[in-house]
Amino acid sequence: MLQQRSLRLLSALSHSSSRSIAAALGASLRCRSQRAYSIHADASVGTTIQDIDPSKLTITKTTTPKALLPPEELIFGRNFTDHMLSLEWTASEGWLPARITPYQNLSLDPATCVFHYAFECFEGMKAYKDKNGGIRLFRPDKNMARLNKSAARIALPTFDGDAMIDLIGRFVKLDERFIPQARGYSLYLRPTLIGTQRTLGVGPPASALLFVIASPVGPYYPTGFKAVSLEATDYAVRAWPGGVGDKKLGANYAPCIVPQMQAASRGFHQNLWLFGEEEYVTEVGTMNLFAAIRNKETGQPELLTAPLDGTILEGVTRDSVLCLARERLEPQGWKVLERKFTMKELADASDEGRMMEVFGAGTAAIVSPVRRISWKGRLVECGLPDHVECGPLTQQVKDWIEAIQYGDEKHPWSYTVPQ
């Protein structure tokens, strides 16, 4: 991938370096073109742009280990482990040796491009303790693949995902004591890639930093499921065709807060993003959405989720739900469908007694049952009886995935960190 990147830049260079064009290059591209030259020079003398090499990892352990918090005091993303994993990248050298260091502040020039142009993308994944004390990751290859796709879309460097999984395993192993043992607990991992070039020119960053921090977390629903109420947002749009809504970019998050706050101000837990005049159902807050309804004609139960058309985040949990449902529900007579569906379809299903369940799916909660959706001045009930917080399908999906995550079920999705 690094080679492809270099070739792409070289190709860009071969056109843009011609004197007449270069002379007219605007200020916004000056930094970019200088960087392209430096890559060109490197390539021409045969130096190597390096990918991640886990064997070069250096570890500096903390001298002031933190006390562990009582499990009931854990709050998502608020407290972190003793260490962090960091890798610097430069356009001329590629990925420099990885370092595990004590958790520490980043010191960055105020002109660093991450502060100005949102050169940032991230992943959310978890490490789990299995019943034998082993450490497991859940489908880390999917997270690395998505981080690479996110990075490439905003001109940040890509990397060898397997090498990065190796490094993440070593980091998690070092901070193993922070992973709570109990079911529902885990160590949330946040790989983050930022552009670190110290100039205000708008162009591809010539330097970047990939870091991973880790936060011990408790169950999303500590006292059992609580079904949420959603507000369908009709005045703001999260993503659009040709945009970047399918990438896990920082850019997709800050603009979602105000609609979320407005939904909260009216008593709803999350907002539901619709798209277009048809009011297609896309995502809920920061999760993918699934609806289980009975087919109007056949009565067959169908599990629906929006297709990956470029406007939907390609959730790892979403993919896991789809795979398991195809494997385990279709033999029971279900139909599993990735297709566009509208808010009106959901409302009709609710009105006609065909609505079975609706749930969000994401790394934080695995699944999050939905009680009702506010839409066009009415409340669309989503199939849950009063005083029932979770439907049987939602519970089943959670149990299936958790069994794999915690290693109770042997499954290729579960990656065991080497001892």
Next chain:
Amino acid sequence: MLQQRSLRLLSALSHSSSRSIAAALGASLRCRSQRAYSIHADASVGTTIQDIDPSKLTITKTTTPKALLPPEELIFGRNFTDHMLSLEWTASEGWLPARITPYQNLSLDPATCVFHYAFECFEGMKAYKDKNGGIRLFRPDKNMARLNKSAARIALPTFDGDAMIDLIGRFVKLDERFIPQARGYSLYLRPTLIGTQRTLGVGPPASALLFVIASPVGPYYPTGFKAVSLEATDYAVRAWPGGVGDKKLGANYAPCIVPQMQAASRGFHQNLWLFGEEEYVTEVGTMNLFAAIRNKETGQPELLTAPLDGTILEGVTRDSVLCLARERLEPQGWKVLERKFTMKELADASDEGRMMEVFGAGTAAIVSPVRRISWKGRLVECGLPDHVECGPLTQQVKDWIEAIQYGDEKHPWSYTVPQ
């Protein structure tokens, strides 16, 4: 505005703090709700959320002043002055006293929300030396108003724009020696507002930092205008109705780099963003776009630019061009129009000999003449004869605006920094 913000949060609170709902709030809102509580507590005991108070500014001067670069070595956004202006904000206290300090790195926890969710917005503005040695800003009120609009859209704090202009004036005055004296030179100012909350919960930041850095810059076209060639982008979309394309958010910039690089790889200086099946012309790279064409029926010269429909950045230069054109061109028989126009309209005007000029407009270049646009496999010529780099209208607009910026023409848009 701060009061409105507090009220909005209070209103959110009055609904969301009810026990049944609060219990079900997901992890993603936990930080948010805790923050809302703290504001509520403050408000109830009558403490004040403070706006910016310039009288509380403290100044710590550098002990190692930088050497000035020769004017010809200045590169946009690469070198900065001795100092920076910083203001911290917290949800409980509001804006803390402003500080001018030596230019220095920011030290931020790796969990800080600006790195993960793109809580960042900025402005671009310039300080100019007039012929009497005075320092001038150009329409700084517009920049402050836009920064406030950007901030509000991503749940960052708003502020008193006049107070901020006062502080920026003092900062620029302190670093006055970095403003080159010659025409075309200026001190580029970059006010930047970032969220600084140190948690991974996706919610409104409970703390923020507004800082201003300054970079001396030379003329965008050091040896006179060079007309640029554009590539119309049909595979990626910059902005969407209901999105945030009209705000100056970091989120709008990183996703633009790859299309820009791809245009460059085919020999074009910038990409031109189109919208929709109609292929409406929206913006060019990081500038607004103007086209001067003769009306097909009447032959009347018309100056066109896309309307502010939520997908167009509300450029200060754009607004200045429109105001001056209405005031000075309409009496000469021009028509000045903010309306949607398509790539096909431009191509037809070019084919029929009605194309007069096309130019980009932005703070960096003021105006940037366009020679041709690549669109659907053809090149649309934009009215410039060979060997002519700038049309008369483009030159006129630049002269008008520069005369105001440098104080040659007395005009309310020119703000003189107090001595």
